[in-house]
Amino acid sequence: MATTVSAIPFTGVPFPRSAYDRRRERVFEAMARAELDALVVTAHGHLRYLTGYDGRGGYFAPFPLILVPGRAPTYVVREYEVQAVRANSCIDEFVPYTQQYDFAKVCAGVLKGYGVQRGRIGLELGCWNLAPNDVSALQGQLPEAKMGDATGLVALIAAVKTELELEAMREAMVFTDIAVQTFNLSIREGATELEVFKTMEAQVEKAGGEIRIASVTLLFGERTKIPHGFPARNPIKKNEPAFMELGGSKNGYTAGLVRSAVLGAHPEAESLHAVAVEALEAGIAAIKPGVTAGQVDAAVRRVINRSGRPELFRHRAGYQTGIHWTERGNLSLEPDSADILQTGMTVHLPVILFGESGYLFGCSENVVVTEKGAQALSRTPHTLFRA
Numbered sequence: 001m002a003t004t005v006s007a008i009p010f011t012g013v014p015f016p017r018s019a020y021d022r023r024r025e026r027v028f029e030a031m032a033r034a035e036l037d038a039l040v041v042t043a044h045g046h047l048r049y050l051t052g053y054d055g056r057g058g059y060f061a062p063f064p065l066i067l068v069p070g071r072a073p074t075y076v077v078r079e080y081e082v083q084a085v086r087a088n089s090c091i092d093e094f095v096p097y098t099q100q101y102d103f104a105k106v107c108a109g110v111l112k113g114y115g116v117q118r119g120r121i122g123l124e125l126g127c128w129n130l131a132p133n134d135v136s137a138l139q140g141q142l143p144e145a146k147m148g149d150a151t152g153l154v155a156l157i158a159a160v161k162t163e164l165e166l167e168a169m170r171e172a173m174v175f176t177d178i179a180v181q182t183f184n185l186s187i188r189e190g191a192t193e194l195e196v197f198k199t200m201e202a203q204v205e206k207a208g209g210e211i212r213i214a215s216v217t218l219l220f221g222e223r224t225k226i227p228h229g230f231p232a233r234n235p236i237k238k239n240e241p242a243f244m245e246l247g248g249s250k251n252g253y254t255a256g257l258v259r260s261a262v263l264g265a266h267p268e269a270e271s272l273h274a275v276a277v278e279a280l281e282a283g284i285a286a287i288k289p290g291v292t293a294g295q296v297d298a299a300v301r302r303v304i305n306r307s308g309r310p311e312l313f314r315h316r317a318g319y320q321t322g323i324h325w326t327e328r329g330n331l332s333l334e335p336d337s338a339d340i341l342q343t344g345m346t347v348h349l350p351v352i353l354f355g356e357s358g359y360l361f362g363c364s365e366n367v368v369v370t371e372k373g374a375q376a377l378s379r380t381p382h383t384l385f386r387a
Contacts, residue, residue, distance in 0.1 A: 012088030013052035014251035015164055020090045023050055026157045028069050037119030038111055039150055040138075041065040043127035045324025046154040048252055053089035055129075057081035061100045062129055064107060065091070068114040076107050103134065108141030117142050122150025127329040151329040152339075159320040159331050160344040165253065166368060169321070169346055172255035173366060173377040175209030175248025180259050180380045183218075183244055187261050187387035193218050193231035204248060212254045215325050217245040224269075225358040241269035242387075243361060245350065247325065254325045255377055258350045258364035261385035269361045272353045273384045275312065276362035279303040280351040280382060283317055283333075284365060287347070287374035293337035300351060301335070311354070318349035321366055345369040346377070 013020070027050065031039055041047055042062040044055030050065060050073075057063070063077045063085065072093045077085050079096035086094065097106040111117055121142070124130055126149065139147055161169065179200040186196040197218050204211055219229045220236035224243045236242055240263055247256030260273055279300045286299035297317040304313045316334035324330075331339045333347060341347075350364035363382035367374040 012054075013090050014168075015052070017090045019162065019164060020050060020052060023157065024067065024073060027067060027154060030153050030157060031067070031069065031122070034122065034150065034153060035120060036122045036148075036150065036153075037068065037116040038114065039067040039122040039153065040107065041067065041124060041154060042130045043124050043154070043324075043327055043329065044129055045322075045327035045330070046124065046127070046158065048323045049154065049158045051075070051089040051091050053085050053091075054252060057084055058129060061097075061103045062134055066107070066110050066114075068111075068116055071114050074110055076103075076110060104137035104141050107138055111142060111145070116145070118144040120146045120148065122153060123147055124151050124154070124329060125149040126151035127327065152331075155320070155327070155330045156339065158322055159346075160342050161322065161346055161368075162344075165322065166344070166346070168250045168253040169255050169366075169368075170377060172209075172248045172250040172253050173257075175204045175207060175211070175250070176246070176255050176257050176366075177248075177378055177380050178204050178207050178209070179211060179246060179248060180244075180257060180378075183242075183259065184261060184385045184387070187236065187242055187263055187385070189238055189263065190235050192233045192235045193220050193223070194233050197231040200246075209248050209250065212247050212249045212256075212325065215245070215247055215254065215256065217243070219243050224360055227360060236263055239264040239266055241266045241359060241361060245352075245364070252323050253321075255321065255366045256325060256348050256350070256364070257366060257378055257380070258352060258362055259380070259382070259385065260361050260363060261387055263387045268355050268357055269359055270384060272312065272355050272359065272361040273363065275304060275307045275309070276351040276353050277382060277384075279313075280349055280363055280365060283349045283351070284367060284374045284376070287341060287367060287369055289341060289343045289369060289371060291341050293331060293333045293339045293341065294335055296341070296349075297333045297335055297337065300349070304353070313351075314354055315352070317351070318347050321346045321348045341369050343369055343371055
């Protein structure tokens with residue numbers, strides 16, 4: 001049924017193969033608790049966590065990793081990408097498909113071969129990279145299977161980092177801190193967003209790191225009113241704000257930060273930042289093993305509500321960090337979330353506030369949950385930088 005390819009070297013796996021084996025063992029343990037006979041993993045971040053492959057070829061259709069207890073993990077991938085996935089993952093068993101419409105039939109064939117066509121099959125229904133058509137087509141191929149949502153299964157396992165992963169997060173933050181320090185030193189009248197970003201990128205590369213480009217926000221002046229705005233040829237003027245959110249990366253692990261500055265003075269931005277600092281510090285103080293994600297969000301929200309301007313805060317207090325910054329379905333620090341924080345988790349708390357005039361301004365920390373509470377990964381202060 002599966003094809004074993006052995007000629008391509010392992011060129012892209014950043015951790016020992018035993019680390020990936022242990023991750024999948026933890027997934028099997030969680031599957032047993034959830035009474036699942038099979039798990040079809042499709043989210044790119046979760047695939048990278050379990051196999052090492054970054055998912056970049058999966059735009060065509062899902063590249064599911066099929067996990068069945070007692071059987072070798074099997075990757076179902078587009079035939080065109082088999083060699084690339086093999087070279088950059090620690091999986092040996094592959095079943096290829098050629099056209100998008102073959103996806104469900106081939107997946108179903110693997111599950112039938114493993115004898116679970118009438119079993120309980122978990123799907124990552126709340127994550128990116130699995131379309132409703134994929135789900136209905138797979139159910140059509142396996143009419144007797146009991147398919148259910150397993151969105152949070154891999155996510156909550158990946159949220160708790162091993163020491164190897166924490167080392168990657170710490171190294172990623174070293175690069176982020178270099179970017180922040182360069183940002184502060186580069187704020188001068190007439191400098192453009194793009195010029196400052198290129199200088200930051202060059203300094204990070206000089207240190208041997210990289211910035212996760214897809215998640216870069218860097219804005220000056222009136223453009224700080226644009227959420228997730230990529231840097232442009234927009235110069236900063238005297239008495240204007242500057243805002244950035246980005247993350248350095250190591251082995252696919254990204255450590256993001258939000259930092260803000262003012263060239264001269266800007267009363268509205270400075271007022272927003274003062275509230276953001278107080279709210280962020282309240283959220284950090286609330287973090288410890290055993291508290292819920294919702295309780296941390298509530299601590300942040302109380303400070304903002306107490307300021308008399310609850311409308312300033314229009315999003316969640318944070319989210320788990322690690323391999324994939326924007327994975328849908330991961331642990332989220334949002335109102336009423338019952339997910340429990342555990343020692344070894346890493347979370348990002350971006351407190352970004354919306355001013356009355358439309359400015360977005362704030363700060364953040366990326367922290368590790370320890371027995372004693374939250375430990376910040378960054379060494380750059382989250383106070384407002386004044387240029």
